Structures are given as structure tokens and as C-alpha cells.
Amino acid sequence: MRPKNLEKEEAIRTIALQIIAEEGLENLTMQKLAKAANISPRTIYIKYDNKEDLLVKLFIEEVLSAYEQAVLKDFQFDMDFSEGIKKLWLNGFAYFKNNRHAFVLMQYGKSSPLLNKAYQQKSIKQGDFFGPIMRFLEHHVVAGTIRNFHHDIQRALLFSPLIDLMSEYFDYQERPEQIITEETLLQCCDAVIKGMLK
Amino acid sequence: MRPKNLEKEEAIRTIALQIIAEEGLENLTMQKLAKAANISPRTIYIKYDNKEDLLVKLFIEEVLSAYEQAVLKDFQFDMDFSEGIKKLWLNGFAYFKNNRHAFVLMQYGKSSPLLNKAYQQKSIKQGDFFGPIMRFLEHHVVAGTIRNFHHDIQRALLFSPLIDLMSEYFDYQERPEQIITEETLLQCCDAVIKGMLK
DNA sequence: TATTTGTAAGTAAATAATCATTTACTTACT
């Protein structure tokens, strides 16, 4: 039996992300993808049921899971609040800086109904958002360090500025000077932390 | 000469926004739109050059401009910082609560390259983001009330949580209980303000 | 006042391109 060529599988994913980042999700077609990956359209259908299946797997496996893993690196739920949030911010920043394509698809997750559905299902399955972060926040609510908000609200307050600053980072990459550095990011992080403390 | 039927023009815009909100931008087709609006596809092309022109005008005129107008209602640049930010948050909340369709297209503006380009062009043209808000922030930087960040950074810190909470509001509308009320929103706004104060 | 007329608005149906997916076949490995 002829064995699977794993390089082709990876090429499909990498080039799909690339097309989405450069031309938009609405301009990704199976035939364009096949051509760019130097394979036959049929090959994509050996690895994925259909376009929807490809997109959902791309979103969940290449974007959400990879981001989760990167952001939780060296993070423990019993860290000091300020230290923990800074760790999460810097991990997220480092990850997306090197994975702009994943960042773009993640942004599509907020608008495209298809990806949104996939996101909500994953969130529900794994007990809302990133387990260790939830435990970390609960711990600090109980300890009285921070305000007691619903965790969906906490996520919005603590991490949506990071995502927005990430967008700015990429925008400013095409301009003469970059305003989002690790230093300014940490100042922003300080502001967000200060707002959450009791 | 036969006069333009303005109702048809409005139907095109309203129903386009509706389809985008319910089925996604990627599922809006000219023929589907024409059918839903009870007109001929040709009629759309009398009012818009092509699909791109329609989408960009929809985004700029029905979403960005309408949002800007709504958010600046009763806002003056010389307001007290906390009072001003709360006004902007509550205006934004009230607007999007009643304009979910516009909110969805606004979110697409962050991912779709087409809309993103349109957004940046508009931003540049009108001197970055919403004039009175910039003056307001500059005033408070000079007065020493708040930290001195680049205005793109200030926007991320002050308003991205609101947009994220808006998303949560719509998510929770389909669940048993709503966690985003005007009360919780104001508490969040307080946290954001506290983080920005010197 | 009543009727004609010029013209942009509007329609139904066609067009050509492009799409996701499949068919019929070939290849490469166990």
C-alpha cells in the first residue's frame, strides 16, 4: 500500500493559511489551493471531507490549539496575578508575531459563522476558555486580588486589548516605524492589570 | 425621466446587511441579494459599480459612519475623562444593541482584506480615528489625567474590551441569561478607566 | 388640458468564468 505523503498534508495547511492571510478567506478556493500546493484537487479530498472540514480543522488545530499551547508555556495557575498576566501577554505576542497567518484566521473566527460555530463548540467542549487560565483567575478572585467578573467578561477585559494591539503591530509593520514593542506592550499590560485589581 | 426608487436602494442595503449577519459575508451573492430584495440583479448594478463597490459603501456608510455618529452623540471633547469614556461606551452599546447587522459587518472589517483596506483609507482620510475623541484624549494627556500612549494604543486599551463585550452580549442573547447588562458594562468601563488613569 | 416623447430605471434571461466535487485512471509502496 502506498503510504501517505505527510509533506503534502502540511503543504495544504500552510498554503491555505497563506492564501487566507494574503487574499482573504473569501478568496480561498480548492482549485487555487491545489495549484499553489502543487497537487491535484483530489488530493485535498483524500485528507479532508470537504472545504468546510478543511477550514474547521485548520482553525481548530493550526490556530486555536497552537495558540493555546503557545500562550500557556511556562504558565502556572498559582502565579502572582501581575506576573501571570504578563506571561500570558508576552507568550501571545511572541506566538502571533511569528504566526501572522494564524492570527488572520483567528480574526476570521470572530466574523465567519462557520468558524464561529466551530469556536463555540470547542470552547464548550473544553470547559470554556483555557483551563489553567480559568483556575488562575478563580484563584485570584477567591484570594481577593481582583474584581469578581464572569469569566467571559474577564477574558474580554484582560485579553481583547492584546489582540487589538497585535492587529496594530501588523499594520505598523508596513509603516516606517513600529509603535508596538515589547516595552509598550508591557506598559499596556500594566494598565489592564491595574484596572482589574481590587 | 423615470425617477429612482429610493426604497429599492434601501432594501438592497438592509437585506445585504441581513444576509451577511445571518449567513456570513462569504455567502452573500448578488443573485441571492436581488431575489431577497425582490428586484432584478441588474438593479443593483444601476446603484453600485460592482460587488466590491457595494460592500465598501455598505461598510463605510452604513456601518462606520453610522457608528461614529451614534457614538459621538452628546459627547464633548472637554468632558471629564471618566464621564466621557462612559458616555462613549454607553452610546456604542446602545447603537450596536439595536444594530446587530452592522456589528457583524464591522467585525468582518477586521479580517476581510477588502474591508480592511477601505477602513484604513477612511481612517487616514479623516485624520485617524474619530476627531473629537482624539481631541478629548489629547486634552487629558496634556492635563496629566491619563497615561501618554500613542492614540492607536489608547484606542485598543479603551475600546477593544467594549467590542468584545458586545460580541458576548450577542452570544448570550441566545442563552438562558444575559450577563452583559448596562450595569456590568459600566463596571467594566470603570476597570478600563482605572487602568488608563495616571 | 391632454398627449406625446426622451430617458434613466427597471426587468428577465443569457453569458462566460469559476466553483466544489467526482470520475476514470495511474503510481508507488508493503
Place this chain on the structure above:
DNA sequence: AGTAAGTAAATGATTATTTACTTACAAATA
């Protein structure tokens, strides 16, 4: 030698946009 992986080319549906025609009205004419 058997079989899943892979290919090139086709299929039928759907797409944005256009063609060829009709309609409705304001202004000009009688």
C-alpha cells in the same frame, strides 16, 4: 500483486456581470 495515494480532466452547479428589452415618469408639445 494488491491497495490506498495520487493525478488530470471532467461535471454540473453557481457566480458576477451583461444584453436586449420594457416601464414609468417629467417635461415638451399640441
